[in-house]
Amino acid sequence: MAPVDFEAFVxxxxxxxxTTILPFFRSALAAEDKSGGGNFDPVTEADRGAEAVIRQKIRAMFPSHGVMGEEYGSERLDAEFVWVLDPIDGTKSFISGMVGWGTLIGLLRNxxxxxxxxxxxxxxxxxxxxGGSAKYRGPGGERTMRTRSCAGLADAVLYxxxxxxxxxxxxxxxxxxxxKVKLSRYGGDCYAYAMLAMGLVDLVIEANLQPYDxxxxxxxxxxxxGVITTWDGGPAQAGGRVVAAGDARVHxxxxxxxxxG
Structure with a gap:
């Protein structure tokens, strides 16, 4: 059997x-608060529709694979391959008409x-x-992404x-x-990590993340x-407190x- 081309499937x-999300962007879209009275945590019809169509495709192509998603929960997490989905990471930016959001499609193996x-x-x-290479594709073409060298916090851009x-x-x-850093900026959600991979940001620090984030x-x-771990230096895929850096010295x-602390 030929190896599966996961890149083409993604x-x-x-x-x-x-295609599901774009008609809702910068529209009169209502957002539901799923926080239960805590910090505002919006979800929209675009979030739910996008995750539903992704799950449908995965079930049809790989019925034995597991799925973990923000909107519709988890199934078969003990499978060799598990898809981890966030249909709109940065929903607050999405409902504000800002572009600092994106669809996150991740794959775990064992x-x-x-x-x-x-x-x-x-x-x-x-x-x-x-994990071995990274690339960008967009209106400007396609290119390999590399983080940039940064000697220390005094030279770093933090998000x-x-x-x-x-x-x-x-x-x-x-x-x-x-x-300690040269420049600190707020916002971006998943986009900040992408800019780190492109060599435009040096450090991203977050807390209270979920695995799908x-x-x-x-x-x-x-x-x-780059380097990405929890604040205590462990693996980051479970979420929680996460720090990513383009240069190991900054990390x-x-x-x-x-x-x-």
Whole structure:
């Protein structure tokens, strides 16, 4: 049997999900709050529709594979291959008409991230990686992505979606890193990791992530030459507190401050 071309299949998933999502972008789309009274956590018809069509494609092509998704839960997590889906990562940006969102399609093999794509259908950009390499495809063409060299925090550009998403103790640790960097910016969600892989951002620090927020991004960051772990230096695919860096020196410097608490 010929090996499965997962890259081509993920492109199909990106196509169908993008077609589902785009009619809702910058429209009078209502968002439901699924937080249960906590921090506003929106979900839209676009989120649900996109995940449903991706799951349908996966079931038809790979009925033995598992799936974990933000909107419709998990099935067959003990399978050799498990798809990890976030139909719109950055829903708050999506409902605000901003472009810092994307569809995350990740694949685990025996529990380890082996392929990931971040698709931004509005800008027609795709960022993908398999842990060994990473590439960009968009209106400007196609090219290999590599993170950039950065000697230390004083030279680093740092991104986080928002410090308000962190608990107070984590926010204090993040601030200790933020005080050391050259430039700190907020927003971006999955897009910040893609920019790190492209060599435009040096450091991304987040907390309270779910597996579907980060799994697809790990093979992209690592494939571009970056480092991505939890704040305690462990594997990042379970989510939680995550730090990604384009240069191992910046990663080590950030970890030393994040672990100070």
């Amino acid at each position: 492109d199909e998933l990106a196509n169908v999900s993008g 529990g380890q991230p082996c392929y990931g794509m971040m698709h931004q259908p509005f800008t027609r950009e795709r960022f993908s990686g398999d 986080t979606t928002s410090p308000r998403l962190m608990v107070e103790a984590d926010r204090a640790l993040f601030s200790a890193v933020e005080e 980060i799994t697809a991004l790990i093979p992209i960051v690592e494939g571009a030459g 080590a410097a950030a970890l030393s401050l994040l672990q100070a």
